[in-house]
Amino acid sequence: MEGFDLTAIMLVTSLLVPIIGAFMAATPYLMRRGEVFAVTVPTSEQNDPYVKALKRRYAVVVGAATAAFTLAGFACAAAGNVDGVMGVLIVGSLGLTAGGYGLMLAYRAKMTAYKNKHGWEADAQESVAVVGEQPVPHAVSVKWNLLYLPVMLITFAVGAIGYAHMPDQIPMHMDFDGTVNRYAEKTPIILWMPVLIQAFMGLCFAFSHWTIAHSKKWAEPGAPATSALAYGLFARAQSIYLVVGGLVIAVAMIAMPLSFMNLINLGQAGVLVMIAALVLCIGGMAVSVVYGQAGSRVFKRMQTSDRLLVDDDRYWKFGVFYFNPDDASLFLPERFGVGWTLNFARPAVWAIVVGGLVLTVAFVVAVMVLF
Incomplete structure (x- = not known):
């Protein structure tokens, strides 16, 4: 394989991990306003300091892990270590996905406890028809x-x-x-x-x-x-x-x-x-x-x-x-x-x-x- 092909493949492969990690880190901020870590909350509570702190903490942890894997991938690419690039891609993508999900479950438990502490309960299950x-x-x-x-x-x-x-x-x-x-x-x-x-x-x-x-x-x-x-x-x-x-x-x-x-x-x-x-x-x-x-x-x-x-x-x-x-x-x-x-x-x-x-x-x- 020509050097250009190898370099291009390593570069494109190295970019996949930061894309996956960035999406995982941003996920809590992309959700509907009445949901926090898969827990239903009043829409006004998105500005609650505890809720904002949990989201920020999640983003920081996942972002730091993404940065570490990204640096490792680019280091392997710069050294021409193809096996290293592929290893970082596999371990990084699986680690960020599984780790992000595990962290979500941990913060979900925290949010559930916080919700119960504040007594947030639906008075009646309301549904709507849009006309x-x-x-x-x-x-x-x-x-x-x-x-x-x-x-x-x-x-x-x-x-x-x-x-x-x-x-x-x-x-x-x-x-x-x-x-x-x-x-x-x-x-x-x-x-x-x-x-x-x-x-x-x-x-x-x-x-x-x-x-x-x-x-x-x-x-x-x-x-x-x-x-x-x-x-x-x-x-x-x-x-x-x-x-x-x-x-x-x-x-x-x-x-x-x-x-x-x-x-x-x-x-x-x-x-x-x-x-x-x-x-x-x-x-x-x-x-x-x-x-x-x-x-x-x-x-x-x-x-x-x-x-x-x-x-x-x-x-x-x-x-x-x-x-x-x-x-x-x-x-x-x-x-x-x-x-x-x-x-x-x-x-x-x-x-x-x-x-x-x-x-x-x-x-x-x-x-x-x-x-």
């Missing part, structure tokens, strides 16, 4: 995901046109030092490999888009109209991000048939795909920071209340797993994090989880057997 003269924004149509089809056709066409120029043994995998360690025999079926990957990823993005369109809508009882508008804008932005982000990844996959023809090497193809993944991560963070979870940052100055209008803490197991058999919704906004989660009390959800697992295993097996 207004203007329609509430919503996710863009799932049909936009059909844009994956022409990209897949172009990818197949590029491979088909260049098939005659492909070597008999096509490089499929190489070490970071540029040594090819796996080949695939040149057959027409090789043309379907990048298309199969695009199709699987397209289905994943399309399903995520579909869950947004069919998710339980969030509206705060204390400010039903503005919160519903904020959620609608958030859902629209996230759905657009999924469509655009998925297309960026799909277009980057066109590099695969180009590498089969030796127009670019595997290292350069890998760099293009990794840059696309980095763009996807940065785009996701940008949407999260601008809108906040469920649109919490869109209207920062919505009317606050000292009352606790709704309290569903008992349905959130370990702060992130929603289990409510009385709720017909399959999908709903997350309690800690930006995005959506599942109602694990619904049998249909488990069918979706099992179906997704089967599809993923089938995809992995197909790639291993066919290619």
Whole structure:
């Protein structure tokens, strides 16, 4: 592998850890104003000194760990230690994710005790129906995901046109030092490999888009109209991000048939795909920071209340797993994090989880057997 390819791969890889860590550190500030570390509180209590101190402490701890892993990753990259860069990526990303979640659980326990101490309880479970003269924004149509089809056709066409120029043994995998360690025999079926990957990823993005369109809508009882508008804008932005982000990844996959023809090497193809993944991560963070979870940052100055209008803490197991058999919704906004989660009390959800697992295993097996 050429030096530029190796340097680019190490640089892009090293940037993933600070992106993950920055998002984890900012998460408490992105949540809905009536939730603190997955605990429901009166909206006016966001300015409580204890609450602000917990958020700040969480951000400092996760931020410090992120800085340490980032420095280690850049040090390894500067020394040309590829194994070190990959080790920092794996240990750092898993450590920040698991550590951040564990710290959230610890602060959740503190917030629960603080909530009980102050006697914050919902007098009655209030729900709202949003009625207004203007329609509430919503996710863009799932049909936009059909844009994956022409990209897949172009990818197949590029491979088909260049098939005659492909070597008999096509490089499929190489070490970071540029040594090819796996080949695939040149057959027409090789043309379907990048298309199969695009199709699987397209289905994943399309399903995520579909869950947004069919998710339980969030509206705060204390400010039903503005919160519903904020959620609608958030859902629209996230759905657009999924469509655009998925297309960026799909277009980057066109590099695969180009590498089969030796127009670019595997290292350069890998760099293009990794840059696309980095763009996807940065785009996701940008949407999260601008809108906040469920649109919490869109209207920062919505009317606050000292009352606790709704309290569903008992349905959130370990702060992130929603289990409510009385709720017909399959999908709903997350309690800690930006995005959506599942109602694990619904049998249909488990069918979706099992179906997704089967599809993923089938995809992995197909790639291993066919290619």
